[in-house]
Amino acid sequence: MSNKKRLDRREFITRSGKMVGGLALLGGAISGYGKQAASMPAYAIRPPGALPEEDFLGACIRCGICVKDCPYDILHLAQWQEEVALGTPYFIARDIPCEMCEKIYCVRNCPTGALDRLMENIEKSRMGVAVLVDQETCLNMLGLRCDICYRVCPVLDKAITLERFHNPRTKSHTLFVPTVHSDSCTGCGKCEYACPLPIAAIKVLPESLAKGQAGEHYRLGWKEKEKRGGALVTPDIEHQYNLPEGFQYDLLGEGLIAPQKQGGQ
Amino acid sequence: MPRVPIGRAAVEKKGWFRANRWLLLRRTSQLLIIALFLIGPLAFVEWSDDAEEKIWLIKGSLASNVVLDTVPLSDPFIYLQTLLSGQAFEQTVLIGALIVTLFYLLVGGRVYCSWVCPMNIVTDSAGWLRRKLGLKKKCELSPNLRFWVLGLVMVMALVAGNLLWELVNPVTLLQRGLLYGMGAGWMVVAALFLYDLLWSRNGWCGHLCPMGAFYSLLGRLSLVRVRAVDREACNDCMDCFVVCPEPQVIRPALKGEDGVSPLIDESLCTNCGRCIDICGPEVFRFGGRFNK
Numbered sequence: 001m002s003n004k005k006r007l008d009r010r011e012f013i014t015r016s017g018k019m020v021g022g023l024a025l026l027g028g029a030i031s032g033y034g035k036q037a038a039s040m041p042a043y044a045i046r047p048p049g050a051l052p053e054e055d056f057l058g059a060c061i062r063c064g065i066c067v068k069d070c071p072y073d074i075l076h077l078a079q080w081q082e083e084v085a086l087g088t089p090y091f092i093a094r095d096i097p098c099e100m101c102e103k104i105y106c107v108r109n110c111p112t113g114a115l116d117r118l119m120e121n122i123e124k125s126r127m128g129v130a131v132l133v134d135q136e137t138c139l140n141m142l143g144l145r146c147d148i149c150y151r152v153c154p155v156l157d158k159a160i161t162l163e164r165f166h167n168p169r170t171k172s173h174t175l176f177v178p179t180v181h182s183d184s185c186t187g188c189g190k191c192e193y194a195c196p197l198p199i200a201a202i203k204v205l206p207e208s209l210a211k212g213q214a215g216e217h218y219r220l221g222w223k224e225k226e227k228r229g230g231a232l233v234t235p236d237i238e239h240q241y242n243l244p245e246g247f248q249y250d251l252l253g254e255g256l257i258a259p260q261k262q263g264g265q
Numbered sequence: 266m267p268r269v270p271i272g273r274a275a276v277e278k279k280g281w282f283r284a285n286r287w288l289l290l291r292r293t294s295q296l297l298i299i300a301l302f303l304i305g306p307l308a309f310v311e312w313s314d315d316a317e318e319k320i321w322l323i324k325g326s327l328a329s330n331v332v333l334d335t336v337p338l339s340d341p342f343i344y345l346q347t348l349l350s351g352q353a354f355e356q357t358v359l360i361g362a363l364i365v366t367l368f369y370l371l372v373g374g375r376v377y378c379s380w381v382c383p384m385n386i387v388t389d390s391a392g393w394l395r396r397k398l399g400l401k402k403k404c405e406l407s408p409n410l411r412f413w414v415l416g417l418v419m420v421m422a423l424v425a426g427n428l429l430w431e432l433v434n435p436v437t438l439l440q441r442g443l444l445y446g447m448g449a450g451w452m453v454v455a456a457l458f459l460y461d462l463l464w465s466r467n468g469w470c471g472h473l474c475p476m477g478a479f480y481s482l483l484g485r486l487s488l489v490r491v492r493a494v495d496r497e498a499c500n501d502c503m504d505c506f507v508v509c510p511e512p513q514v515i516r517p518a519l520k521g522e523d524g525v526s527p528l529i530d531e532s533l534c535t536n537c538g539r540c541i542d543i544c545g546p547e548v549f550r551f552g553g554r555f556n557k
Contacts, residue, residue, distance in 0.1 A: 027417050062328050065329065068325065082448065085432055087328075111329045112347060
């Protein structure tokens with residue numbers, strides 16, 4: 001070996017210093033960039049059965065087998081300068097949503113378990129949650145019967161329902177409000193893809209952005225009552241109205257009820 | 266500067282083809298591997314009207330793939346990082362990594378660099394152009410720096426719980442890019458080319474790349490090695506030192522005193538066989554570790 005000549009102490013220290021400094025610079029730069037790359041942009045959706053993002057970035061070996069296995073060419077491996085971690089698979093619902101095929105081809109051959117190979121039912125996947133993000137432009141919210149997101153939903157009438165509300169503008173019509181139920185929504189993105197607006201009013205977001213969380217100590221009275229099969233407290237004594245004879249009073253309904261005249265009219 | 270252009274002696278003695286035989290074989294191997302991945306599905310099997318299953322000769326990329334939908338092959342360098350990042354053992358990738366590891370233990374770890382990795386074509390081209398333009402080396406990093414980078418890569422995976430190196434690894438970027446689309450990745454490859462051309466001879470593959478470092482560790486005891494069988498015939502033309510991607514590995518075997526084995530027993534040797542090609546007096550030959 002030619003470089004086996006003895007180093008003096010000064011040279012040894014300078015060389016080691018350079019090495020350590022260079023490596024620290026490299027490591028620092030990469031780990032800083034890594035933090036940034038670990039934050040998935042909200043528009044990017046992982047394939048079904050993906051581990052939580054933090055684990056996914058450690059498990060995914062960036063081989064692209066899922067991309068090749070998808071029969072609909074939906075998945076894409078992140079390239080240089082894209083916002084998603086380099087080489088990891090994702091799709092953008094507005095460009096092309098997940099077809100939710102029953103065989104779930106993309107997870108079958110994942111070598112590392114970054115995608116759950118044992119996943120049986122695509123309806124159990126949680127790629128994200130659809131949210132009606134813009135209630136000002138949604139056609140149904142304006143009183144029209146667009147209903148497209150409701151119709152295209154693969155978990156029909158479960159993940160999205162049309163809830164009826166009074167239309168306060170016309171005063172005589174109904175609003176059919178597209179309402180997402182996160183316990184059934186897979187995050188496939190069909191609704192976002194199909195929304196006819198130039199920019200979708202309904203979008204699939206990561207669960208962390210889409211969902212709130214109720215306080216752990218919250219109890220919903222009506223649910224507790226259902227669970228127990230009856231009121232949890234002593235029922236109130238029915239109010240006694242002081243009314244002329246034969247009259248009744250219905251607080252939540254008809255109001256004052258006159259006594260029925262005997263014998264028809 | 267050598268008095269005779271590099272390789273002239275070999276071409277005159279052996280003819281152009283034999284003076285480039287191993288190089289041609291290597292390029293064929295590198296391109297063929299990429300081509301095999303690109304050959305689409307071989308057959309479609311209808312499962313249902315939902316979709317059909319595609320049978321592939323080899324599916325995935327060099328990071329991990331599956332041959333004929335049965336045999337998994339995985340890159341042990343990346344797999345080790347996934348383990349360090351705290352992922353549970355997974356049978357498929359474990360088997361795949363073991364098969365690949367076994368292969369390189371036998372044939373020499375850095376066979377990956379010279380016979381498989383497409384980045385080698387890029388850096389070899391830079392090296393070739395560098396010689397043609399007569400560029401002198403300016404910055405010389407230590408060839409051992411890559412082992413420190415390798416250590417850094419593993420520590421980063423361990424500490425961050427995330428394959429940090431894969432966010433910037435230009436080698437897998439190129440391999441993946443050729444199969445799935447490069448996008449802006451060409452800029453990284455071009456930057457490496459320019460670095461090798463203008464800054465440091467074999468700067469990437471010979472000094473920095475932690476994958477090369479990893480595979481060289483795998484190849485410490487490989488059975489296939491280059492031997493300077495006929496070292497008495499050496500006429501000191503220095504052509505082999507000029508073309509060798511790891512010139513420091515040649516000297517002990519070639520210039521060894523009597524009794525020192527003519528085996529190039531350095532794990533950094535990539536078994537590329539360029540020294541065999543370029544040598545007029547035919548000093549070198551591929552051989553087994555235990556050959557006489």
